[in-house]
Amino acid sequence: MSLSRLYIEQFRNIQSAQLQLGTGLNLIYGQNGSGKTSVLEAIYFLGMGRSFRSHLSSRVINNQSDKLTLFAQLAADCQVNKIGFRRFKNGDTEVRIDGEKVKRLSILAENLPIQVITPESFSLLFEGPKARRQFIDWGAFHSEQQFYSAWMNVKRILKQRNQLLKNGVSYSQIQYWDKELARYSEIVTDIRKRYVDSLNALLKGIIEEFLPRLDVKVSFSRGWDNKTDFAQLLEAQYSRDIATGFTVSGPHKADLRLRVANLPVQDALSRGQLKLLVCALRIAQGKLLKQQLNKDSIYLVDDLPSELDAQHRQLLLKQLTETGAQVFVTAIEPSAIVDSLTSPPSQMFCVEHGQVTAIE
Numbered sequence: 001m002s003l004s005r006l007y008i009e010q011f012r013n014i015q016s017a018q019l020q021l022g023t024g025l026n027l028i029y030g031q032n033g034s035g036k037t038s039v040l041e042a043i044y045f046l047g048m049g050r051s052f053r054s055h056l057s058s059r060v061i062n063n064q065s066d067k068l069t070l071f072a073q074l075a076a077d078c079q080v081n082k083i084g085f086r087r088f089k090n091g092d093t094e095v096r097i098d099g100e101k102v103k104r105l106s107i108l109a110e111n112l113p114i115q116v117i118t119p120e121s122f123s124l125l126f127e128g129p130k131a132r133r134q135f136i137d138w139g140a141f142h143s144e145q146q147f148y149s150a151w152m153n154v155k156r157i158l159k160q161r162n163q164l165l166k167n168g169v170s171y172s173q174i175q176y177w178d179k180e181l182a183r184y185s186e187i188v189t190d191i192r193k194r195y196v197d198s199l200n201a202l203l204k205g206i207i208e209e210f211l212p213r214l215d216v217k218v219s220f221s222r223g224w225d226n227k228t229d230f231a232q233l234l235e236a237q238y239s240r241d242i243a244t245g246f247t248v249s250g251p252h253k254a255d256l257r258l259r260v261a262n263l264p265v266q267d268a269l270s271r272g273q274l275k276l277l278v279c280a281l282r283i284a285q286g287k288l289l290k291q292q293l294n295k296d297s298i299y300l301v302d303d304l305p306s307e308l309d310a311q312h313r314q315l316l317l318k319q320l321t322e323t324g325a326q327v328f329v330t331a332i333e334p335s336a337i338v339d340s341l342t343s344p345p346s347q348m349f350c351v352e353h354g355q356v357t358a359i360e
């Protein structure tokens, strides 16, 4: 799957851009503040209905405008032809797929799986488990249909359970909820575990190429100890949960453990190595989606050359190209990418003050 055309209107400093995209590698270059990341962000918005760098969606609307509009035409072999997205400053959102209005934003994600690698992606490794759990769940969501509703049920029941705990109810009053919670948690956990196992199989080869001689281990931690049945644990920890006012253990605490020679990766790897590890995780995720569902991802790699030497830029570009997917990379100087490629990019764009120009 790939995007053949992209229209951007009133998105950050881009007032209007109409791009004919290449099926392979698209290189977007320009000076600081020209609008390169904004182009990637616009594509991400089309797939996810939100930004990867601002929690407030209204911030991405051009300062002079009250709404932004995005539109993409997909390549001929895709199930969907056109995706349209409009967001107003007051928060109202309109999503259209092939001209039909749709309500659920997850429909966007199903149709446009996006892998984003930005300097902020390091949070995947550095910050708390939330970003790593989201990484697993992205894959779980795409790989098994049951995941979404089971996870929504876990979140709904946890919220209710936590409210009851705050009210100090007796165990018999939450027993029913605990059974339900344990049932859905098992589904979520099984899917997550299967997903990390499959991912690991693909990840191994990429890590060997990017980080040879390093013993990197990626494992799944389900959110409570491995030996205890979750329903029993909920009962056993009822008094602790009542004291804290929330459910301490469970699938909401699941994590992806990343270690090198038994140390957390952030203590064992350099910045460039961490960047390569994030890239390896994202590439493996895209490859797995292709393997499992024959679905192509779109890769967005912001500021690809930063932190990487020439040899590693080359390796990363080779891996990205080999996925066969559509890739968008940004760089300040085009040579930082072009010199590391064996064949020219399928399309190049120069960005200046929010104007995006195709380079023939």
Ligand SMILES: Nc1ncnc2c1ncn2[C@@H]1O[C@H](COP(=O)(O)OP(=O)(O)OP(=O)(O)O)[C@@H](O)[C@H]1O
Binding pocket: 011, 012, 013, 014, 030, 031, 032, 033, 034, 035, 036, 037, 038, 039, 059, 060, 061, 062, 063, 064, 332
């Ligand atoms: N809502 C907005 N309306 C108008 N302009 C905005 C808005 N939000 C951000 N900008 C401006 O958009 C410009 C483009 O930002 P962007 O992050 O895309 O640049 P960039 O080319 O990626 O730069 P860098 O090389 O420094 O990463 C910036 O000058 C920024 O100040």
Ligand SMILES: [Mg+2]
Binding pocket: 036, 037, 038, 302, 303
């Ligand atoms: Mg940028």
